Amino acid sequence: MKILVSGASIAGLSTAYWLVRSGHDVTVVENSADPRRGGVAVDVRGEALEVAREMGVLDEVTRNRVPTEDIYYFLDAAGRVEAQFTPSTQFYDSPGDIEISRDSLSDILRAAVPPGARFRYGESVAAVRELADGVEVRLTDGTTQRVDLLVGADGMHSNVRRLVFGPEQRFVRHLGLYVGIVKRSAAGAGLAGSHVYNIPGRMVMLRGDGVDCSAVLGFRSAWLDYDFRDVAAQQEIVTDAFRAEPGWRVPEVVDEIGRDAHFYFDSVGQVRMDGWSEGRTVLVGDAGYCASFxxxxxxxLAMIGAASLARELAAAGDDLSVALPGYDRAMRPVVDEAHEMANGGADILFPVTAEDIEERNARLREAARA
Ligand SMILES: Cc1cc2nc3c(=O)[nH]c(=O)nc-3n(C[C@H](O)[C@H](O)[C@H](O)COP(=O)(O)OP(=O)(O)OC[C@H]3O[C@@H](n4cnc5c(N)ncnc54)[C@H](O)[C@@H]3O)c2cc1C
Incomplete structure (x- = not known):
């Protein structure tokens, strides 16, 4: 089949890997002019470890894992530790989980895509028209392609989802939080573990491995209207949210926001959909089922979803009327479970009031004693 994939991040690269391996003719279009960099460490866990092994990248992913200590320290304004906790003992239970920098994982997946896939950076889908025997896709360069399958792997704010399924507001459930990430923070150099300072409704976290450190700045907010592609405007939003805060190392971190060329900013949300295909278009990864930060x-989920789509296509002999509902059925329990796992994190990391911060710390101290 001739397949167009929109998005060249974890979902798009994994999808390209599997579909080229199955013998399909794959083109990937990516909005950014180059492979998109940024973000901190991401997790490869549970069934995704097996997918990575089947893709032949598990050893390399393991070699590149980040040795981050799995401990969160909650600090006061002077940097004294008030409480601490270890999420792996309370939230996650898959043995062998791997934490790896998002950039390293993208590079590994990009290198794994078998020869034959075409990558077109600085390109996007402008319009989609379903035909009787294919999909007509117009790209932003004005050219038109007829493909057998269109894959939207273009993230939580998916362009393909908007064009084919409808406006973002129908599918994205905003969880009331925004997060900005400074990839390399000198303010936290040398720190090991995750050091969290809370101001009511806001959080600054320095997360390091003893050498390098990233800074995560998060705040509670109702839906904000901003341009997803305007990084300077996003840097301004986060700087404004923390500008007057003198506590801990916040002023140093805030100073770094505008200097980070790969600053990453997004809302914390979940994508909830009843099904992930419409005609000959299917969604993979955050585009279809973002479970949130x-x-x-x-x-x-993105890696499992890509493998699942390829498996269903192969099993159905590329009959989309069988494969796409099969993909829905296979992914539904995995997605539902991941959506459930997102509950609880906000209360710990983003207490709303000063009393909530106190109460959280007391609760964690009590749990540590028990
Ligand atoms: C720069 C960046 C940093 C991130 N940092 C973190 C992090 O620190 N922690 C974390 O938990 N998650 C992070 N994420 C999200 C994480 O990568 C995803 O939740 C997960 O890996 C699923 O990946 P995905 O490929 O479905 O979506 P994403 O990783 O969001 O990738 C979507 C891709 O689609 C591209 N795209 C967007 N619009 C279009 C368009 N119109 N046409 C073509 N391509 C388009 C984007 O540029 C991007 O490459 C980050 C995402 C990005 C893009």
Missing amino acids: FSGMGTS
Whole structure:
């Protein structure tokens, strides 16, 4: 089949890997001019570890894992530790989980895509028209392609989902939070583990491995209207949210926001859909089932979803009327479980009031004693 994939991140690269391996003619279009960099560590866990092994990348992913200590320290304004906890003992239970920098994982997956896939950076889908025997896709360069299958792997704010399924508001459930990430923060150099300072409704986290450190700045907010592609505007939004805060190392971190060329900013949300295909278009990864920053499952879901789609296509002899409902059925329990896992993280990381911060710390101290 002739297949067009929109998005060249974890979902798009994994999809390209599997579909080229199955013998399909695959083109990937990616909005950014180059492979998109940024973000902190992501997790490969549960069934995604087996998918990585089947893709032949598990050893390399393991070699590149980040040795981050799985401990969260909650600090006061002077940097003293008030409480701490270890999420792996409370939230996650899959043995062998791997934490790896998002950029390293993207590079590994990109290198794994077998020869034959075409990558077109700085390109996007402009319009989609379903035909009796295919999909006509117009690209932003004005050219038109007729393909047998269109895959939207273009993230939580998916362009393909908007064009084929409808407006974002119908599918994205905003969880009331925004997160900005400074990939390399000098303010936290040398720190090991995740060091969290809370101001009511806001959080600054320095997360390091003893050498390198990233900074995560998050705040509670109703839906904000901003341009997803305007990084300077996003840097301004996060800087404004923390500008007057003198506590801990916040001023140093805030200073770094505008200097990070790969600054990443997004809302924390979940994509909820009844089904992930419409005609000859199918969604993979965050585009179809983003589980949010708090689930720790976004990357794993994207890898599992890509493998599942390829498996269903192969089993159905590329009959889309069988394969796409099969993909829905296979992914539904995995997605539902990941969506469930996102519950709870916000209360711990983003207490709303000063009393909530106190109460959280007391609860964690009590749990540690028990
Ligand atoms: C720069 C960046 C940093 C991130 N950092 C973190 C992090 O630190 N922690 C974390 O848990 N998650 C992070 N994520 C999200 C994480 O990558 C995903 O939750 C998960 O890996 C699933 O990946 P995905 O490929 O479905 O979506 P994404 O990783 O969001 O990838 C979507 C891809 O589609 C591209 N795209 C968007 N619009 C279009 C368009 N119109 N046409 C073509 N391509 C388009 C994007 O540029 C991107 O390459 C980050 C995502 C990005 C893009």
